[in-house]
Amino acid sequence: MFGNIFKIVYFVEYVLISVVRVFHTRKYRTLSVSIDKKTLLDIVLLGLSGIGMVVPLIYIFSPIMDFADYNLPLWIGWLGAVLFAAAVWLLWRSHVDLGRNWTPTLGLRKGHELITTGIFKYIRHPMYAAHILWAVAQALMLHNGIAGFSLLVVFVPQYLSRVKAEEWMMLERFGEQYRNYMKKTGRIFPYCK
Numbered sequence: 001m002f003g004n005i006f007k008i009v010y011f012v013e014y015v016l017i018s019v020v021r022v023f024h025t026r027k028y029r030t031l032s033v034s035i036d037k038k039t040l041l042d043i044v045l046l047g048l049s050g051i052g053m054v055v056p057l058i059y060i061f062s063p064i065m066d067f068a069d070y071n072l073p074l075w076i077g078w079l080g081a082v083l084f085a086a087a088v089w090l091l092w093r094s095h096v097d098l099g100r101n102w103t104p105t106l107g108l109r110k111g112h113e114l115i116t117t118g119i120f121k122y123i124r125h126p127m128y129a130a131h132i133l134w135a136v137a138q139a140l141m142l143h144n145g146i147a148g149f150s151l152l153v154v155f156v157p158q159y160l161s162r163v164k165a166e167e168w169m170m171l172e173r174f175g176e177q178y179r180n181y182m183k184k185t186g187r188i189f190p191y192c193k
Contacts, residue, residue: 004077005077006077006080006081006141006142006143007059007060007142009077009081009084009141010056010060010080010081010084010137010138010141010142011057011060013081013084013085013087013088013137014053014056014057016088017084017087017088017091017134020088020091020092020095021091021095023095024095024102025104028099028100028102031100031109031110032109032110033103033105033107033108033109034107034108034109034110034112035107035108035112035169035173036105036106036107037106037107037108037165037169038105038106038107039106039165041161042105042106042158042161042162042165043105045154045157045158045161045162046104046105046158048154048157048158049131049151049154049155049158051150051154052135052150052151052152052153052154052155053150053151055146055147055150055151056138056142056147056148056150056151058147059142059144059146059147060142060147065144065146065147066144068144068145068146068147069143069144069145070143070144070145071143072140072143076140077140077141077143079140080136080137080138080139080140080141081137081141082137083133083134083136083137083140084133084134084137084138084141086133087130087131087133087134087137088130090119090126090127090129090130090133091126091127091130091131091134093118093119093126094119094120094126094127094130095127096118097115097117097118097119097120097126098115098120099115101113101115106162106165106166106169108169108173112173114170114173114174114177114178114181116181116185120185121185122185122186122190123185123186123187123188123189123190124167124181124182124185124186124187124188125163125166125187125188126188128159128162128163128188129188129189131151131155131159132155132159132188134151135151135152135155135156136152138150138151138152139152163187163188167182
């Protein structure tokens with residue numbers, strides 16, 4: 001079942017990040033979205049990201065992908081574990097700071113507020129940053145050509161498609177206030193516009 005320590009550590013961190021997402025999804029699922037900007041492409045890319053998140057579980061619990069295994073130094077796996085822990089924290093912090101303003105698809109809730117405090121004081125899209133950290137960590141921890149890269153391959157197109165649409169939506173809603181916020185923060189990394 002578990003071929004190495006990184007499969008175990010990955011699985012534990014995967015459970016933690018899943019708990020964060022499920023908790024906040026359930027907490028705010030009854031709140032309606034007043035402006036819905038999701039597209040078919042957004043839904044398809046979200047679904048593909050879900051697949052990219054499930055592939056590692058198949059790898060962990062089944063030998064079906066073992067043919068694509070390769071070896072890397074031990075320190076690379078531990079670096080991945082640290083990055084994944086950072087991703088878990090960043091996703092949790094993002095949800096806490098956004099509160100009821102979070103939506104799983106592109107949209108705004110009634111009374112949606114522009115959050116510029118907490119982690120949002122430094123980066124505009126910490127959830128995307130968390131998912132990118134997760135995807136990189138997955139590649140570093142799971143030394144397998146399929147499972148290691150599955151999230152990275154599907155999340156990057158989602159990020160590229162969605163972040164610009166999200167920023168346009170925020171500009172439409174908050175105008176100059178959001179423009180000023182953009183000047184003070186990095187998109188997914190602090191100090192990187």
